[in-house]
Amino acid sequence: MEQATEVYPNVYKTPSSDIFPDYAKFQGTDQDKFDMIYATLDTLIEIMDRNKVYEKSAEWDEEGVKLVNGKVVFPNGYEKVIDEIIKENQLGTLVLPESLGGLELTTVQFAPVIELVARYDASMGMTAMSGLGIMNILKQFYKPEFEDILQGFAVGENTGYAAFTEAQAGSNLRNIKSTSVLDGDDYVLNGTKIFITNGGYANYGIFLANNIVDGKKEGTNVFLVGDYEGITAVRLEHKSGIRTSPTAELLFEDVRVPKEHLIGEVGTGYEKVIERLLGMRVSVSFQALGNCKRAYELAESYSNTREQFGKPIGSFPAIQRKLKQMRLQLSRMEEWAYAGAFALDWVTERTDVMGVQEANTKREKLAHSIKEILKHEDLIHYYVSGGKLYNGEISNYFMYDAQQIFGGNGFISETEINKITRDVRILPVFDGTSEIHAWVVNRSLKYLDTIPEFVKVSSIWEGNTIYEDHVISRFPSLRDKL
Numbered sequence: 446m447e448q449a450t451e452v453y454p455n456v457y458k459t460p461s462s463d464i465f466p467d468y469a470k471f472q473g474t475d476q477d478k479f480d481m482i483y484a485t486l487d488t489l490i491e492i493m494d495r496n497k498v499y500e501k502s503a504e505w506d507e508e509g510v511k512l513v514n515g516k517v518v519f520p521n522g523y524e525k526v527i528d529e530i531i532k533e534n535q536l537g538t539l540v541l542p543e544s545l546g547g548l549e550l551t552t553v554q555f556a557p558v559i560e561l562v563a564r565y566d567a568s569m570g571m572t573a574m575s576g577l578g579i580m581n582i583l584k585q586f587y588k589p590e591f592e593d594i595l596q597g598f599a600v601g602e603n604t605g606y607a608a609f610t611e612a613q614a615g616s617n618l619r620n621i622k623s624t625s626v627l628d629g630d631d632y633v634l635n636g637t638k639i640f641i642t643n644g645g646y647a648n649y650g651i652f653l654a655n656n657i658v659d660g661k662k663e664g665t666n667v668f669l670v671g672d673y674e675g676i677t678a679v680r681l682e683h684k685s686g687i688r689t690s691p692t693a694e695l696l697f698e699d700v701r702v703p704k705e706h707l708i709g710e711v712g713t714g715y716e717k718v719i720e721r722l723l724g725m726r727v728s729v730s731f732q733a734l735g736n737c738k739r740a741y742e743l744a745e746s747y748s749n750t751r752e753q754f755g756k757p758i759g760s761f762p763a764i765q766r767k768l769k770q771m772r773l774q775l776s777r778m779e780e781w782a783y784a785g786a787f788a789l790d791w792v793t794e795r796t797d798v799m800g801v802q803e804a805n806t807k808r809e810k811l812a813h814s815i816k817e818i819l820k821h822e823d824l825i826h827y828y829v830s831g832g833k834l835y836n837g838e839i840s841n842y843f844m845y846d847a848q849q850i851f852g853g854n855g856f857i858s859e860t861e862i863n864k865i866t867r868d869v870r871i872l873p874v875f876d877g878t879s880e881i882h883a884w885v886v887n888r889s890l891k892y893l894d895t896i897p898e899f900v901k902v903s904s905i906w907e908g909n910t911i912y913e914d915h916v917i918s919r920f921p922s923l924r925d926k927l
């Protein structure tokens with residue numbers, strides 16, 4: 446069995462670690478935490494290898510998920526692995542705040558876990574990590590009512606989905622039709638959400654709706670919803686990739702939610718809550734990295750064993766060039782992923798006004814430094830969106846080459862390389878398309894040159910052509926900006 450230290454020899458020393466200000470702080474110096482993270486990675490590797498996830502993932506993918514009586518049914522053996530990861534391993538305790546008994550790892554510290562599970566299987570990562578995005582939001586907008594629910598996520602009893610998209614509202618979430626109306630101590634929710642990852646599987650979700658007062662729209666609200674009456678998984682999509690990750694249409698019919706389950710302040714859901722779902726985007730960057738690292742492993746090994754013209758194909762310069770280019774892309778993807786994780790930790794520390802600890806002091810600080818915070822928000826968007834854009838796009842170019850190395854075998858759908866090629870296609874689409882993230886990056890440049898830290902942070906890219914030509918040609922507005 447591989448040890449985490451072999452798979453991730455440099456996990457806490459990425460190329461950026463010497464240059465990012467404060468980076469070492471988010472890596473941490475606490476030996477107990479380091480030991481715990483490596484122990485977790487080792488345990489995950491043991492679980493995945495014992496359950497033969499590499500060997501079975503393409504088979505599971507072929508079978509896909511089904512909806513039976515409104516509940517997701519996974520292929521045989523798949524859910525057992527998920528349960529081992531999140532329940533027996535209690536994965537969520539790693540990110541639970543210390544004040545609630547958790548380890549409260551930073552994003553930088555936790556990121557290798559996301560990458561590792563995605564490396565074995567993209568869908569499995571998306572199912573196993575389903576609760577973490579919600580935990581992140583509940584931590585940021587903490588109320589005592591959320592404590593038990595957070596504890597449930599920590600031990601894997603709770604799992605999560607995020608229900609924003611509607612048929613007419615994809616990139617433009619402001620165009621949603623779902624409604625929330627206050628009625629006594631409850632809000633009443635109605636609407637139809639599509640493309641919801643883990644819908645029909647997870648027992649908790651966050652739901653975006655218009656805030657309706659006296660029949661008029663007054664902003665938007667975000668709610669934490671449980672397994673309430675009136676929520677139905679109507680159907681699952683048939684997809685070309687991530688086929689064991691359920692993607693559901695969810696119907697909300699007169700769903701009553703206690704008003705305490707409103708997240709953030711009334712009417713500010715889109716601006717204040719949805720905009721802070723940055724952890725999910727950083728996860729996508731690490732998912733891309735994990736998928737591509739596995740593909741590299743497969744492609745390199747195939748190039749050593751497959752022989753043509755009496756030689757391993759890896760001896761031909763055309764194949765060597767591809768592998769070299771892929772190694773370069775991997776290191777850049779790693780930098781972008783960690784840049785996003787770092788920026789998230791760095792800014793969260795400064796803006797986490799609703800955090801569990803020191804909430805009042807931070808709120809006061811916020812009032813005095815709103816301009817600073819805005820700049821920091823821009824910094825975070827630059828790196829989080831830049832990373833999501835880069836890794837989403839490059840993973841697809843990367844997989845084109847990886848698949849090409851396999852020749853005809855790469856085109857056969859039940860091979861692992863073919864599955865990964867199909868899996869990465871979603872990365873430039875969900876959690877905001879590349880086009881939207883390119884727009885966010887452009888917008889975020891407004892303040893960047895005024896932030897001293899940015900000068901230091903940006904130096905990691907000095908001398909690098911960060912964006913390959915094919916990405917720049919697709920997003921010409923970003924020329925010289927990334």
Ligand SMILES: Cc1cc2nc3c(=O)[nH]c(=O)nc-3n(C[C@H](O)[C@H](O)[C@H](O)COP(=O)(O)OP(=O)(O)OC[C@H]3O[C@@H](n4cnc5c(N)ncnc54)[C@H](O)[C@@H]3O)c2cc1C
Pocket residue numbers: 606607608609610614615616617639640641642643684692871874875876877878879880881
């Ligand atoms: C497998 C899968 C899982 C998903 N999981 C979830 C989930 O868990 N929760 C959830 O809420 N949603 C989820 N989604 C929805 C996903 O986030 C949306 O599909 C995505 O945001 C794009 O919306 P859309 O599909 O409506 O495309 P559209 O918004 O219609 O976009 C179509 C094209 O137009 C481009 N475009 C749109 N606006 C602009 C613009 N202003 N400038 C330039 N180009 C533009 C887009 O980039 C895209 O290329 C999922 C989708 C899939 C396929």
